[in-house]
Amino acid sequence: MTGVAELTRPVETVPVEPEAPRRRRRFVGVAQSKVLLVLAIPALLFYGFAVVVPAIRGGVLAFTNWDGLSQTYDFIGIQNFVRIFTTDSSLDALRMTLVFALAVTVLQNLFGLLLALGVNSGLKSQNFLRVLFFAPVVITPVVVSYLWKFLLTPDGAVNTVLAAIGLGDIAPSWLGDPFWAATSVVMMIVWQHAGFSMVIYLAGLQSIPPELNEAAAVDGAGAWRRFWSVTWPLLAPATAINLMLTIIGGLKMFTEVFVLTGGGPGGSTETLSTLLYKSAFQFSEFGYGIALALVLAVVVVIFSVAQQRMSKRGNN
Amino acid sequence: MFRYSKGTFAREVLMMCIALVFVFPLYVLVNMSLRPANDASSPLVPASQPTFDNFIQAWTQAGLGSALLNSAIVTVTSVVLIVAISSMAAYPLARVTSKLSTTMFWIVLVGMMIPFQVALIPLYQTMRDLGLLGSLASLILFYTGSQVPFSIFLYTGFLRTLDRDYEEAAALDGAGTFRTFTSVVFPLLRPITGTVIILNAITVWNDFLVPLLYLSGTPQQTVTVALYAFVGQFVSNWPVVFAGLVITVIPVLLAYFLMQKQIIKGFAGGLKG
Numbered sequence: 001m002t003g004v005a006e007l008t009r010p011v012e013t014v015p016v017e018p019e020a021p022r023r024r025r026r027f028v029g030v031a032q033s034k035v036l037l038v039l040a041i042p043a044l045l046f047y048g049f050a051v052v053v054p055a056i057r058g059g060v061l062a063f064t065n066w067d068g069l070s071q072t073y074d075f076i077g078i079q080n081f082v083r084i085f086t087t088d089s090s091l092d093a094l095r096m097t098l099v100f101a102l103a104v105t106v107l108q109n110l111f112g113l114l115l116a117l118g119v120n121s122g123l124k125s126q127n128f129l130r131v132l133f134f135a136p137v138v139i140t141p142v143v144v145s146y147l148w149k150f151l152l153t154p155d156g157a158v159n160t161v162l163a164a165i166g167l168g169d170i171a172p173s174w175l176g177d178p179f180w181a182a183t184s185v186v187m188m189i190v191w192q193h194a195g196f197s198m199v200i201y202l203a204g205l206q207s208i209p210p211e212l213n214e215a216a217a218v219d220g221a222g223a224w225r226r227f228w229s230v231t232w233p234l235l236a237p238a239t240a241i242n243l244m245l246t247i248i249g250g251l252k253m254f255t256e257v258f259v260l261t262g263g264g265p266g267g268s269t270e271t272l273s274t275l276l277y278k279s280a281f282q283f284s285e286f287g288y289g290i291a292l293a294l295v296l297a298v299v300v301v302i303f304s305v306a307q308q309r310m311s312k313r314g315n316n
Numbered sequence: 317m318f319r320y321s322k323g324t325f326a327r328e329v330l331m332m333c334i335a336l337v338f339v340f341p342l343y344v345l346v347n348m349s350l351r352p353a354n355d356a357s358s359p360l361v362p363a364s365q366p367t368f369d370n371f372i373q374a375w376t377q378a379g380l381g382s383a384l385l386n387s388a389i390v391t392v393t394s395v396v397l398i399v400a401i402s403s404m405a406a407y408p409l410a411r412v413t414s415k416l417s418t419t420m421f422w423i424v425l426v427g428m429m430i431p432f433q434v435a436l437i438p439l440y441q442t443m444r445d446l447g448l449l450g451s452l453a454s455l456i457l458f459y460t461g462s463q464v465p466f467s468i469f470l471y472t473g474f475l476r477t478l479d480r481d482y483e484e485a486a487a488l489d490g491a492g493t494f495r496t497f498t499s500v501v502f503p504l505l506r507p508i509t510g511t512v513i514i515l516n517a518i519t520v521w522n523d524f525l526v527p528l529l530y531l532s533g534t535p536q537q538t539v540t541v542a543l544y545a546f547v548g549q550f551v552s553n554w555p556v557v558f559a560g561l562v563i564t565v566i567p568v569l570l571a572y573f574l575m576q577k578q579i580i581k582g583f584a585g586g587l588k589g
Contacts, residue, residue, distance in 0.1 A: 036408035036493055040420055043405035043464050046397070050461020051427050054435035054442065061438055068441070118331045122324055125332065131576045132335055135342075138572045138579070140522045142540045143561045146547055147345050150359075150554055157344045157359040164360075191341070196583070203584035252431050255524040259544070273433060280437050281529065293433040300431050 058290045068286035080291035089267060090292065093275040096182070097299070100257075100271060101250030103186045104193075108246050109239070111190055112197025117227075119198070120205045130202070134195035141192070145259035148188045149175070178268030181261045185269060189256055193249070197242050204238025205231070240311035247303050251296065272296040345565075349558035370559035374546070378560050383542035384567065390452050390538060391520045394459040398467050398516050399509055401460070406471030407501050411480070421472070427465035433525075435462070440529060450534035455527060459520045467512050474508040475501075511582040514575075521568065539564045 062080055066073035084090045115133050119126045136144065151157045152174035159171040172180045208231060216226045254273040257263060263270035263278070272292055280289025344359050349370055351363035374380065409421045439458065440449070448454040482504065486496045502509075524540040531537055537545070543564060550556050572579060 033493070034412060034414055034416070036412050037414075037417060037420070039408050039493070039497065040405035043401040043424075043468065044420070046401060046457070046461040047424065047427060047464045048461075050439065050458050051430065051432075051435045051465075052423075054437075054439040055430055057438040058434050115334070118327065118334070121327055122320065123328045123331060124320075125328060125335075129331055129335055130580065131573070133338060134576070134580055134583075135569065135572060136338075137583075138518060138568050139565055140524075140540055140543075140568065142522075142524050142543050143565055146543070146557065146561060147341055150348070150558075151341055151344060157340070160358050160360055161340075191338070199580055199584045252433070254433075255540075258524075276433060276437075277525070277529075286437060290434070290437050293431065293437060297431050297434045301429050304429055 058293065061287055062291040062294050064287040065285075066287045067284045068280065069284065073287065076287070080288050081295070083288065084291060084295055089270065090272075090275060092267065093270045093272050093292075094295070094299075096269060097251055097271040097273070097296070099182070100186065100253060101247055101303070104189050104250035104253075105243060105246040107186060107190045108193055108197050109242050111194040112242065113201050113235075115194060115198040116201035116205055120202055130198075133198055136192045137196045139192070141255040142259055144188065144192050145256050148184065148191075149260055152184055175261060176265055178265060181265055181269050185257055185260055188260060189250075189253070192256075193246075197246065200242050200245075201235065201238050204235045208234045236311070240307075243311070244304060244307050247307055248300055251300050251303065272299070345558055345561060348555055349562045351555055353553055353555050355555070370555045371563060373556050374560035374563060377549075377556075378542055378546035379537065380539070380542060380546075380560065380563055383537045383539045384564070386452060386536060387521055387539040390455045390459070391517055393452075394456050394463070394520050395513055395516050397456070397460045398463050399512055402464055402467035402512065403471050403502055403505055403509065404497065405464070406468050406475055407497055409468065410472040410475035411483075421468075424465045424468050427462070428469060432462050436526065436529065443530060448530075450531055450536055452536060454530045455538070458526055458530070459516075459523075463516050463519065467516065470508055470512055470515075471505065474505065478504055507585075510578060511585060514579050514582045 061073075063075055063077060064073040065076050065079075084094075115129075119129045119133070123129070153159075154173065154176075156174075158174070159168070162168055162171045174180050174184050212230050212234075213226055216230050221229065252273060253271065254277065257269055257271055257274050258277070261269045263274045272295065276289045276292035276296065279285045279292060347363055348359055350366040350368075352365060352367050352369070355363065355365075357364070405424075409417055409424070436458075443449045443454045443457075448457070482500050483496055486500045491499065522540065524544070527538040527541045528544065531541060543560060546560050547557050550560075
């Protein structure tokens with residue numbers, strides 16, 4: 001949490017003498033008054049209305065067969081959950097969710113790190129490149145998904161390029177084949193969000209004092225050695241944040257799959273997010289949809305906690 | 317520490333090649349939007365007879381004007397509310413060291429982990445019962461509530477590094493709690509407020525799932541849902557579709573290029589927490 005502050009605090013704020021005794025301790029005044037907590041009430045009301053109360057109700061409704069319309073519903077115990085873990089379609093969606101999250105996490109971080117190293121190595125074009133690589137991050141995912149849907153049509157731009165460089169024969173049916181459809185989703189996500197990871201790695205790179213690399217260079221360490229022994233360990237905080245954001249983002253991803261492949265071909269790219277949307281709003285199985293959402297929530301929490309533990313251990 | 321050597325030049329060329337691959341989809345986007353519907357040449361060839369007809373057709377038939385306005389209303393209102401209530405809440409949560417305060421803080425933090433889909437479906441029913449489905453208010457309520465945890469997290473992290481002297485001086489001068497907040501604390505939060513605005517604006521403007529659920533079947537649409545409906549209608553006429561996509565991307569990219577320095581810094585700074 002200190003990182004936020006360090007990077008964004010105004011430069012002119014000079015910290016007080018570190019060891020100055022706090023003589024004002026007896027002055028309770030504004031800063032310690034419990035009355036202050038009143039200021040938190042509006043935020044808690046909005047948060048309670050939009051998240052806490054519905055999430056608790058969701059926890060109850062997941063054990064019912066509610067169809068979303070009727071005034072009544074029956075409690076059916078853990079049937080929804082049994083169905084999730086015994087039906088092929090939902091098990092496939094769970095598996096695909098994990099595959100997407102893993103692939104996106106690895107590739108987006110790898111690519112983001114390479115871009116960050118590239119635009120932090122004294123190039124004349126580096127400011128221009130930074131702005132360019134980040135641009136897709138701000139473009140609406142719906143637009144990106146439609147754009148790629150066109151790029152990847154059989155006679156689309158990507159296959160045209162492949163044909164032009166003599167690779168027309170190996171051009172796959174991008175969105176028609178289960179493997180390539182999943183690959184397309186991952187490629188598109190990496191294209192859109194690599195700049196996001198790049199910016200965080202860049203902030204990490206710029207917080208490394210140049211003297212460390214210079215000292216290593218004087219000691220005769222080559223570029224590769226300097227990267228592994230100096231840069232990479234010092235990038236640990238940036239890596240931890242990037243990992244957490246890409247894992248969570250990859251697990252929850254909805255728009256990209258929904259628009260680009262619609263879960264197809266033949267349900268091969270269906271994820272928990274798209275399946276829960278379809279169950280609740282297309283098949284009127286709200287109870288089942290919410291149960292799927294809860295499973296997704298549990299998966300996200302498990303991965304966030306595991307990731308935080310690992311990065312804490314890495315820091316020690 | 318960097319000398320401009322042959323190696324640097326090689327890296328420069330390599331990065332430029334990557335940049336070309338990167339820009340390629342955007343080139344196709346603009347190029348396609350400019351060509352007549354019957355132009356069947358390769359998507360890579362620059363439009364031989366560029367036309368703006370697609371833009372006119374997309375603008376009049378997709379209802380993009382009102383959709384852009386709706387998106388703007390939802391984004392601005394939500395972001396203003398988020399900034400106001402999150403900064404206000406973060407002040408006591410960062411300053412008061414009581415059990416109640418710590419508990420409140422943890423309740424808020426848990427919200428950062430819950431995928432919003434969990435709340436989304438049950439909330440659908442509440443919105444319906446309140447007669448809010450199909451209204452922009454339903455979106456504003458949802459975004460404000462669900463974005464509060466992350467924003468409070470950013471604000472408290474920043475506040476903890478600020479010294480209390482200003483606040484205590486204000487209190488000694490007789491300023492009340494609220495007055496201290498508005499005239500002393502909030503102005504000090506300015507750098508992190510920029511980050512909170514940018515992160516939330518991008519999230520709210522780009523969201524697709526929530527308006528798809530809460531506005532479906534009504535004439536009120538945000539940009540993302542209007543595009544979804546529009547593409548479904550014109551699926552075979554790619555030039556018109558692309559013109560629609562370009563129209564909606566322009567305001568976002570314009571805002572980005574005008575403020576890219578703050579945005580890129582804000583992203584990196586705000587997320588390093």
